[in-house]
Amino acid sequence: MQLTADTRHASLSGYIDSYVDASGKLTYAQVRQVGQVGFSKQDIHLSDGYSSDAHWFRFRLARNADAARHWILSLGEPYLNNVDVWVNDRDGSLRSYHLGDHAKYADRPLQTRLFNVPLELSDTVVTVYIRVQSTSSINFTAELLRPDAFTAQETRSNLYHGVYFGVLCITIVLYLLLGIWLRDGGMLAYASYVAILFLAFLSTNGYVAVLFPSSVPWLNDLLTGFGTMGVLVTITLLWVYLLDLKKHFPRIARVYLIAGLVGCCSLPFVATPYYRLVAPLVMQIGIFIALLNLVLLVVLWWQQRQAELLLYFFAFITSIIGSLLAIGTTMAWIPYHPLTSNAYEYATFVHVLVMSLGLALRLRQIQRGKARAEKEAFFSSQRVEEQRRFVAMLSHEFRNPLAAIDRAAQMLQFKLQNIGSDDSARLEKIRTWTGTLSGLVDNFLAAEVLDQHKALALAPVPCRLRPLLERVIHMLGETTSERVTLLVLPEDAVYTLDRDMIEMAVGNLVGNALRYTPQDSQVTVSARVDDGGLFIQVEDQGEGLSSDELKQLGVPYYRASTSLGKKGSGLGYYFTRRVAEAHGGTLQAHSVPGQGLQVAIRLPVSPVLLPAPSLVAENG
Secondary structure: OEEOOOOOEEEOOOOEEEEEEOOOOOOHHHHHOOHHHHOEEEOOOEEEEEOOOEEEEEEEEEEOOOOOOEEEEEEEOOOOOEEEEEEEEOOOOEEEEEEOOOOOHHHOOEEOOOEEEEEEOOOOOEEEEEEEEOOOEEEEEEEEEOHHHHHHHHHHHHHHHHHHHHHHHHHHHHHHHHHHHHOOHHHHHHHHHHHHHHHHHHHHOOHHHHHOOOOOOOHHHHHHHHHHHHHHHHHHHHHHHHOOHHHHOHHHHHHHHHHHHHHHHHHHHOOOOOHHHHHHHHHHHHHHHHHHHHHHHHHHHHHHOOHHHHHHHHHHHHHHHHHHHHHHHHOOOOOOOHHHHOHHHHHHHHHHHHHHHHHHHHHHHHHHHHHHHHHHHHHHHHHHHHHHHHHHHHHHHHHHHHHHHHHHHHHHHHHOOOOOHHHHHHHHHHHHHHHHHHHHHHHHHHHHHHHOOOOOOOOEEEEEHHHHHHHHHHHOOOOHHHHEEEEEEOOOOEEEEEHHHHHHHHHHHHHHHHHHOOOOOOEEEEEEEEOOEEEEEEEOOOOOOOHHHHHHOOOOOOOOHHHOOOOOOOOHHHHHHHHHHHOOOEEEEEEOOOOOEEEEEEEOOOOOOOOHHHHHHHHO
């Protein structure tokens, strides 16, 4: 190439020769011996996809007497791993430079994002050899600029990239905050998608070395590969959320999740020599997902006619066209050109702007839905509160009639001692059912207090554990003790508890255990002291509960499938749990279907030892 006084920015197109070293082991001296026959003319831009070959380039420079002496040789792309340059003057002097993103940034002759070499041309012809080898795709460019033209070009490039990265940063922060505030998976996935693009573009444009000059050599490879694999992962999650694929297309949703899993499994290979084998597969999967996205968007828009779906379509068709051009250039399917190589970046900028409009419509829709839900919840809570007050009032009014019925039946039993056995059994049944109804009313009113987040008025007193539990068992019926095994360790331990509340809580558990245990089987009530405090467990021999039913246990008014045909309100376990929590403890349940249910109350209290007389008086 002959440089003149008017030359400021020279393209090497048509002046550069290339040679492919398939072994990747030839040295500079060996390549010089290849001669003119081994080299062939090469366009300024080379794209060889993912290749392990070493590519050699050669060109000669000469200047007119009035042409500038100082020039900058600018080489790219910034993600090439190894770029070695030899400048051979006709007088025999040789200058060499080791560049590439695997070389130290501090060793670059010009510390810029591209690989730039200063040239001082003499009056003789200068021959330049360049060797390029990389685990990433081989996309090579070369141009010659005067220092002032180089400075102007770098200034423009950094300005454009600064604006570009600024827009991406604003997009990431905006949708990250909106996603967290609204708890919207689609916006969080989109923020992650743009964040990965941001990191990938930082590395592919050479800014990682500029921002982190002391970073390890493989950091650029890591971010470049992470961008390729991470985009597939985040884009699949994004579409699963935005299009609600699990609802509309559940089978396709599984395909997307599998594609995302492939992207995750590919991440460990990003900074290894195997990246050139894995990356083409991931890119092809990405193309398939991108085209499928367009089809799904058209189908959903036809069904729903939502404006944001059209914006999603135009946003991603722009991104898809850009990515197809970039992938085609990377894989050497189409000729290299700066526009096709950077098409994905240009398309992403347009994509972000259009996508922001679509997500703004989604935000408005979410806010409207939230407002409707809050309004419906307000009216619903009002209705529930009115019903709750009515039922609570009704339950409270039941107490006096039930007490009167029980007293009347008791008086009849006392006065009519000579009545027949059938009539006596009927009176006893009246009293039993009256007691059951009274217990249900007490449970409901206690649950109502707890459900309104009102603190229980606890009255803790020191109590012996065994007499307390024996009284609970006795209150459940005369024959109950024959079906209940009571174990207490230590026998004489004393605990400070609200006796009435604990009796009701344990009574609920034992009553339920007796209800679901066959007549010929035993219910075990055990109490012990361990490092965690007081531990009371009730174990039955019933049918047990499934894992799903265990999760629902404690929800007010919930009754398991095994409760069909049996008495109960669905409040006992809930009430017991709240009593345990009021004491600072917990209630835990464990069950295996067909092997019964174990429910345990654990209270973080320590035994209190008191003189025996006061205990006897307190426990009656």
